[in-house]
Amino acid sequence: MSAPVSTVDKPAGADAAGGPVRQVAAVLHRRAGVRLGLLLSAPMAWLVVAYLGSLAVLLFSSLWTVNSFTGEVIRQPSLANFRIIFTEPVYRTVAVRSVGVALAVTVIDMLIALPMAFSMAKVAAPRFRAWLVIAILTPLWASYLVKAYSWRVMLANGGPVDWLLGGPGHGPGYGLSATVLVLSYLWLPYMILPIYAGLERLPNSLLEASADLGARAGRTFRSVVLPMIVPSVIAGSIFTFSLSLGDYITVQIVGGKTQLIGNLVYANIGAANNLPFAAALATIPVVIMIGYLVAVRRTGALDQL
């Protein structure tokens, strides 16, 4: 490899030894590592500065405190914020509740998305598939707030949901269950699309082979389909879980008096003007998500993505 390079390089180097562009090109040609480094530097810089950098700022500022009267930030590191979070039971309750909501939303979406995606990818006629995907994507074009407020109207006392369930007061009203319901609705497309993509890659011949070998639909699903789409389901669950964990708007609109982590962060930024404490609270979902991703990695699901 090196021999032909030098034969090509030599005459050019002799001709234009001072040509800086040429020299740089030559150096880059010889050193693959530098080349790769330069190529990746822009996206890496973005990742490090904008992404990890903001996380670092978050962690740092969570160690500061605020003058309770004037609201000025005191830039002296202390663990006071974390002490409050760990000693006050309310923060544990809210964190557990938020994780519960995120898990419930993920499971509900999974249960709805699996049959829907399967019928889209395998049952529906191929010419309808594109339309079905569009139908799933359309709600994503409507504003989040519009959807949440329409649910508020639907869930109101004597509203359509009450009426469906047998009259005023029979529906769930505003509260935790309404929050889970609306979040499940909002994030459903994020679960359906990856599963649909995974199922599309699944060859029909496998299903036929399973049927030829005498397996019924349930057995085929358990032994053939499910193992192959686990990575897609997990990809979907990362979306629904993280989106639900960070949400604070839906719960404000239909959650009644329910508080989630997002509300506490929002209350500390918007109402109490205690940015350091909000930062300390915001590290809770970060830690939970890291734990979730590590757990997912352990299952090996990420390797196949």
Next chain:
Amino acid sequence: MRPLRALAAAAAVGVLALTACGGGGTNTPAPGGGLKPPKIDKLASLGAGEGEVNVISWAGYVENGTNDKNFDWVTGFQQQTGCKVNNKIANTSDEMVTLMKSGDYDAVSASGDASLRLIYGGDVAPVNTDLVPNYKDIFDGLKLKPWNSVDGVAYGIPHGRGANLLMWRTDVVTPAPTSWGVVFDANSPYKGKVTAYDSPIYIADAALYLMKHKPELNIKNPYALDATQFQAAVDLLKTQNANIGEYWSDYTKSAQSFKSGNTVVGTTWQYIANLVQADKGAVQAILPEEGSTGWSDTWMISSKAKHPNCAYMWMNNIVSPDANAGVAVWFGEAPSNKLACPKAAELSGDANFCGTYHASDEAYFDKVWYWNTPITQCLDGRTNVTCKDYAAWTQAWITIKG
């Protein structure tokens, strides 16, 4: 007159201690270590308008006729001065303080639980009242009060005052309540349909209730609570939490909840009551027998105002007899300008509007405890205990909501 004077005196003592300007009888350390408001110069003379002004206001304070064409004190102002008004509605005092800290706004309609925080935070500048011609017509009872001035220096223009009311659905809640007890009763028949204002300052409403019904706690001022009194108020609110359907801070959502019946009883503003009644909701709102918390609002100018001249013109406009009457009728509060009464009577159809809203009725406002910022220095003048400050109130509020 007694409670109000006591409050004023107590707050004055607090402020004196706060500014550590000595002389007074108090020698306890002030919160934040003897703060004085940062020295900020007031505007010396009025120049030409800058073409726009950014204001933060309570809902209903800045109306340009889109909600009701009879209520418009923005369009005329814009034509006269060339200052375009960009309004941002805030739902809580805390939101106002946070927004003012951003430095993007020129003026704010601050209540008493925001004004002192803004003054000591250096976020607002003293006001040169000579540049606000309408200032002379404002009720003397509102001028240079502890929540809008420091050491006799005015930090804002009084705008109007009112009380937080008890509202209920007349078709559901019978008999008609006369006391806040209906929202604090542990065995309320309206479980799951009670509402409360979603802000730490609501703790004062519970304290006010305890002040009347648990005299042994010896609460003299709902904004000055020592550890025992504070705990009693927090416990009462935790009991109440079991009956709460939702807490409100967004007035439109509160109005919708009362209209649909998700909420049937709870605290409200006259403005929300008007909205629901205009929408044919069967509601009524009163000042209960215990009295209530309330507000006395002040237009303040940002120390970082980019449009100070327009902001001064706006402050003069908002307390002009016509605009002040408009706000008073629209929001349902007492005007601050004594010349506003005839116009308010005309707009509201109530010939005795200023009487109905007790514009100069100090006896009525004796029953109203204006929102104030709780500080460690007890506002009721006690020096042998420390009181819970607003940070503690904020933390407790999160715990109450659970």
